[in-house]
Amino acid sequence: MAFYRPAPYQKPVAxxxxxxxxxxxxxLTAFGQEFYIGFATRVLIFALAASSLNLVLGFGGMFxxxxxxxxxxxxxxxxTCLNSGIGDALLAFPLAMLAAGLFALVVGAISLRTRGVYFxxxxxxxxxxxxxxxxxxxxxxxxxxxxxxSRMTLGGFxxxxxxxxxxxxxxxxxxxxxxxxxxxxxxFGRVIQAIRENETRMEAxxxxxxxxxxxxxxxGGALAGLAGALLANLTGLAxxxxxxxxxxxxxxxxxxxxxxxYLYGGVVGALVLLxxxxxxxxxxxxxxxxxxxxxxxxVLFAPKGVAALFGKRHG
Amino acid sequence: xxxxxLEQALNGLQFGLMLFLLAAGLTxxxxxxxxxxxxxxxLYMVGAYLVAAAAQAADSFWIGLGAGVAGAAVLGLLxxxxxxxxxxxxxxxxxxxxxxxxxxxxxxxxxxxxxAQPVMLNPPExxxxxxxxxxxxxxxxxxxxxxxxxxxxxxxxxLVAKSRVGMWxxxxxxxxxxxxxxxxxxxxxxxxxxxxxxxLCALAGGLLGPLLAVxxxxxxxxxxxxxxxxxxxxxxxxxxxxxxxxxxxxxDTLGRALLPTLLRALLPADAASTLGxxxxxxxxxLLMAGILFFKPQGLFPxxx
Numbered sequence: 001m002a003f004y005r006p007a008p009y010q011k012p013v014a015x016x017x018x019x020x021x022x023x024x025x026x027x028l029t030a031f032g033q034e035f036y037i038g039f040a041t042r043v044l045i046f047a048l049a050a051s052s053l054n055l056v057l058g059f060g061g062m063f064x065x066x067x068x069x070x071x072x073x074x075x076x077x078x079x080t081c082l083n084s085g086i087g088d089a090l091l092a093f094p095l096a097m098l099a100a101g102l103f104a105l106v107v108g109a110i111s112l113r114t115r116g117v118y119f120x121x122x123x124x125x126x127x128x129x130x131x132x133x134x135x136x137x138x139x140x141x142x143x144x145x146x147x148x149x150s151r152m153t154l155g156g157f158x159x160x161x162x163x164x165x166x167x168x169x170x171x172x173x174x175x176x177x178x179x180x181x182x183x184x185x186x187x188f189g190r191v192i193q194a195i196r197e198n199e200t201r202m203e204a205x206x207x208x209x210x211x212x213x214x215x216x217x218x219x220g221g222a223l224a225g226l227a228g229a230l231l232a233n234l235t236g237l238a239x240x241x242x243x244x245x246x247x248x249x250x251x252x253x254x255x256x257x258x259x260x261x262y263l264y265g266g267v268v269g270a271l272v273l274l275x276x277x278x279x280x281x282x283x284x285x286x287x288x289x290x291x292x293x294x295x296x297x298x299v300l301f302a303p304k305g306v307a308a309l310f311g312k313r314h315g
Numbered sequence: 316x317x318x319x320x321l322e323q324a325l326n327g328l329q330f331g332l333m334l335f336l337l338a339a340g341l342t343x344x345x346x347x348x349x350x351x352x353x354x355x356x357x358l359y360m361v362g363a364y365l366v367a368a369a370a371q372a373a374d375s376f377w378i379g380l381g382a383g384v385a386g387a388a389v390l391g392l393l394x395x396x397x398x399x400x401x402x403x404x405x406x407x408x409x410x411x412x413x414x415x416x417x418x419x420x421x422x423x424x425x426x427x428x429x430x431a432q433p434v435m436l437n438p439p440e441x442x443x444x445x446x447x448x449x450x451x452x453x454x455x456x457x458x459x460x461x462x463x464x465x466x467x468x469x470x471x472x473x474l475v476a477k478s479r480v481g482m483w484x485x486x487x488x489x490x491x492x493x494x495x496x497x498x499x500x501x502x503x504x505x506x507x508x509x510x511x512x513x514x515l516c517a518l519a520g521g522l523l524g525p526l527l528a529v530x531x532x533x534x535x536x537x538x539x540x541x542x543x544x545x546x547x548x549x550x551x552x553x554x555x556x557x558x559x560x561x562x563x564x565x566x567d568t569l570g571r572a573l574l575p576t577l578l579r580a581l582l583p584a585d586a587a588s589t590l591g592x593x594x595x596x597x598x599x600x601l602l603m604a605g606i607l608f609f610k611p612q613g614l615f616p617x618x619x
Binding site: 063065110113114115116117118120121122124125126128129132133135136137138139245246249252253256260286288289291292293294295296298299300 | 345349351353398401402405407408409411412413415416417418419420422423424426427535539542543545546550589592593595596597600601603604607608611612613
């Protein structure tokens with residue numbers, strides 16, 4: 001893999017898509033399809049979560065199978081904030097990111113001591129630990145999860161309408177993508193990608209490999225926490241299911257489908273997977289089988305992800 | 316108190332031995348083939364369903380167990396030949412994606428064939444009662460499971476430590492290329508190990524069937540425990556899998572049974588009842604984190 005470098009057409013396309021996304025709620029409303037505003041918000045939120053995993057996996061080269069834990073911690077942190085009187089997203093979202101980021105820091109500090117298969121499995125085990133912790137702790141509602149009395153406000157504006165939340169999610173995703181793109185191109189991003197390519201060499205050059213990895217891991221966790229806080233607002237619930245390991249698997253599938261190490265890999269993957277689910281679920285009750293067969297097909301016939309089917313890797 | 320402790324210690328031993336059946340196959344697939352198999356838990360689930368179905372058809376638990384394990388082994392063989400063989404040389408990402416897809420397919424297929432309701436699997440009639448050991452009663456069926464687990468563990472030890480095939484397996488786990496260079500047919504060895512691992516986890520599924528519900532998703536929770544076992548034990552090491560299984564099985568069982576009581580003695584009742592179940596459910600993960608902190612390669616690393 002080479003260093004990430006955006007294709008020349010990437011920026012104009014991204015701006016055009018962003019403009020279309022801005023117009024989407026009014027278009028959907030004009031056609032009487034308001035239901036799909038909620039669905040679009042879900043896609044945006046999962047795009048953010050998958051992008052945060054892509055930072056860790058694609059740029060950092062750390063194969064984490066426990067990313068949903070940070071997603072879930074963000075959701076629980078947002079719900080806890082709201083229920084204890086911090087109802088403004090301007091304060092609650094950063095707090096959720098802080099909680100998820102700190103948790104990722106602790107998990108990373110232990111997990112990053114291991115390599116390869118061990119790393120995959122220890123991140124999985126830590127996520128499972130968080131899952132059981134939330135299920136068995138009564139303060140967080142146990143199996144039922146923690147429900148939110150209402151949606152948050154943002155600087156005094158209520159997010160109770162679906163399109164308001166949609167725009168907030170869109171802003172969070174757009175800002176995160178800009179941030180990730182700048183990060184990948186900055187010194188930190190270069191070092192992280194170089195560590196992915198050749199850890200020993202970077203160690204020999206005197207870079208504190210462990211510290212760079214850990215910061216990247218915690219950053220990814222914090223961004224996943226933001227996505228979790230958004231999702232808690234959308235569904236009105238912080239549920240332990242968010243931390244389940246199948247959720248980590250789903251995020252991973254999104255990144256792999258979209259393209260590991262591509263800036264827009266997480267976004268494309270979330271869009272493709274969620275739309276596939278929606279379409280397949282309309283045809284058959286047993287859509288999991290169809291999805292599974294499709295994934296197997298992708299592994300066997302398009303090993304580099306959907307992005308690689310449509311063009312060469314730029315970089 | 317000693318009654319309770321003894322009973323829970325036996326339960327822990329029984330749970331640990333069943334975990335070992337799962338972890339033994341998994342650790343070899345990881346260790347020798349460097350292949351991540353998330354679908355190992357699904358094979359355990361499918362095995363339990365096959366045993367339940369065969370036991371119902373034959374009206375005998377033991378015939379059902381044999382037929383179910385054989386059926387699962389055939390399924391494992393087909394899977395290895397059609398899919399896993401192609402996955403060994405691929406990166407971990409592809410392996411995780413493919414086996415994740417297998418989980419989706421297996422869960423849904425089981426739901427279509429057997430329905431969403433748990434399937435009943437009854438222990439053999441003769442073993443349904445308790446046995447008296449000294450002045451203490453213990454379910455006969457659980458004792459049989461312990462016996463089965465010990466027998467399989469002993470057999471596996473002899474097979475891996477004393478036989479020629481076992482030597483190949485150990486050689487494959489510590490250095491795959493060198494083993495190949497020495498003229499061992501590694502591909503056939505891989506197939507045999509995979510099928511054997513499938514049979515072992517179907518055996519665990521069938522034996523545990525009467526104790527736990529045979530239902531969709533039963534494989535996933537136990538899969539994570541098997542992961543914890545092989546992380547603690549060291550990937551690719553059968554000895555590590557055995558030690559790890561017994562540690563995880565007894566710490567988990569004893570923790571759940573005794574920790575709330577212990578905490579109640581130390582803390583105010585209110586705090587103890589909140590903290591007890593939460594701490595008990597994450598105890599093995601804390602243990603794993605502690606072991607990895609000092610030994611990142613696990614207790615018995617297969618590769619030096």
